Amino acid sequence: MKEYPTDLSVKYEAARRMVGLGMAEEAIPLLQQAQDDAKLRIKAMSLLGDCFAKCGFDEEAIDTYHAALGKLDDNAGDIAVTLRYGLLTALHSKADRTRDADIAAEALKLASAIMLKEFNYRDIRQRRETLQKLVKDLRASAAQ
Secondary structure, three states, rough: OOOOOHHHHHHHHHHHHHHHHHHHHHHHHHHHHHOOOOOOHHHHHHHHHHHHHOOOOHHHHHHHHHHHOOOOOOOOOOHHHHHHHHHHHHHHHHHHHHHHHHHHHHHEEEEEEEEEEOOOOOOHHHHHHHHHHHHHHHHHHOOO
C-alpha cells in the first residue's frame, strides 16, 4: 500500500486478507476507501457490511447493506443474494438485541425471499425457522 497509495484494489485486497485473519475492525477504514472504486464498490460494501456486523455495529451493517443493494442493477446475480443474506443476519442480530418484532419480521421476509431464489443457500432454512419462532414469540409477548 505504501508503493501504490492510490490503488484501491490493493487496499481492498489487504482488507479482505485482514478479515480472513480476524481483523475486521482494522479492515473497515480500508474498505471505506476501496468502495470509492466503481469496479470494487459493491464487493467492498458487502465486505464492509460484514465487518460492521462482526464488530457488533448492527446499524452500520444494515445501512451499508441497504446502500449496496440500492446500487445494484437487475443483473446483479450472486452478489445480490450475498448482500440480502448479510442484511438479514444484521437485522436478525438487531432484533435479538432490541427484542423488536418488526425488525425480526423484516429479516423473516428477506429469508423467505432468499429461499425463493436459492433454497439451499447457506443455513437459510434453519435461519428462517428461527426467525419465524422469534417473530411469533415477540408478538406474543407484546400482546400480553
